[in-house]
Amino acid sequence: MTATTAPVAQARAAGKPRLIRWVLRLHRPALYGWAGLAVVLAVVLIALAGPLADAAAEGWRQYDACDFRGPCHYDQDAILRYKDWYNYATTALDVLPFLVAAWAGAALTGRELETGTARLAWTQSTSPARWLAVRLAVPALVVAAGTGPLFWLHHLAWAAGQGRIDTVKTWYDVFTFHANGPTTTALALAGLAAGALAGLLFRRALPALVLGVVFISGVWGLAQQLMPHLWPTVTSTASLKQGYPGSGITVEQGLVTRTGAHLPDPYCSSDASCHAVLAKATGYYSTYHPASHYWPLQLTTSALILAVTGLLVLACFLVLRRLTGPVTTAPTGKAAV
Structure with missing residues (x-):
């Protein structure tokens, strides 16, 4: 390694953790909100898989034992409580990709380009490509770490009612299907890429928020239309x-x-x-x-969504290149990091 390239390598090595710390610090409120939402949903899903499911199952057992020739006493509140909280948790999980897309468009890229923070970072020995790579990679890890355990807990909560609760949703119910498996994580990652692309296209927070939600809605609709054809019937x-x-x-x-x-x-x-x-x-x-086709459909649909996510990420870098031009080495001899 020459005397010229040594400082370059050192600057790049030091720049990576600095960029990661900066992203986490800049988006700390969103990180705290995401963690809080994940914890609340996890608690609700654990309750659904345990005491709420048990109480609802007992209520249905009492109802099924009624002969209806006289007064029938059963725990209707427990039945309705399980049903309501299951619907709340399922809806929350299904909405997560849209929340991620809205945040990514408004805050991750749109606001930084609108306020000039991104261009300031590009002049501080940070190349545009690395700036974008870190802003996609760090939230992607957080999103995957949050949604992975949640869909597993949702599957446990759904399975706890099978054969015990008469009103439990079928496996092919569209909202239950996605909340029950890895398509939730794949859609959330697609939402991140879609929102980032919207921010790069509009470079303004509010329009990027709207366009990010539109993009992920299109991905969701595409996955829903193609899903039945991804595995032999x-x-x-x-x-x-x-x-x-x-x-x-x-x-x-x-x-x-x-x-x-x-x-x-x-x-x-x-x-x-x-x-x-x-x-x-x-x-x-x-x-x-x-x-029996549940998991094959889950995995093939997730693969399809991740492939679309890859295309969205590629589009992000192409749009960024159009905005900034090719990356060149700084005239001072300091490499962009």
Whole structure:
């Protein structure tokens, strides 16, 4: 190592922890708020997996034992309490990616570009690329560390009610599905990248907040549309009296003819055209994902979302390059860090 490159390497080595400390200090209120929200949700989910689920299960046991020939006494409050707090916790987990996107757009990049703090940092031996890399990496670790245990606790809370609580949500309920698995973490990371991109595009806090939420809404919608097609489906048939077979995420349903052909269900029961279609049918068919496809769908959907997140991160660096131009070495001989 030459005498010229030695100070450069030392400056870069010293700059990394300094940048990390600066990001944590600058966004300390958000860090405290995130930690507080994670702790509160964890406490609620632990309660749902334990005493709240047990009380609700006992209430349903009492209700199912009623013969309704006289007064029926059961713990309705416990049943409703579990249902309400489960919905609150599920909604909170599903909203987290949108909160992350809004914060990333408004505070992480938008406000710093709007106030000139970012450009000031770029003149203090910090390259724009490293500035952005640290601002994405540090919050990404915090987001992953917060959402990972939460979706696991939510899955425990949901599983605690299976077979015991009559009103427990199905595994394929759209809000339960995402709150129950790693798609929560993947969506939160996508929200971080989407918000950062919005801040770089608008360079103003409020518009970036709105655009970040719009971006993550698009990612959520894309994942929801593609999810049923990311894993091979199962097709089952049943007679006309039995109705549609199977239970899960439905991809396609219809009628089965005597030749085995599939027809769309007319969804009617009275007019002549309806009778003509039903006369050709011998049963119903369903193409769907059963419960055994839960984890394959979770993992493939998470992979898809993370791939989109990678594209958003790449877009962030391309937009930053357009704003700042190629990185060059400072004329003083001090390298950007």
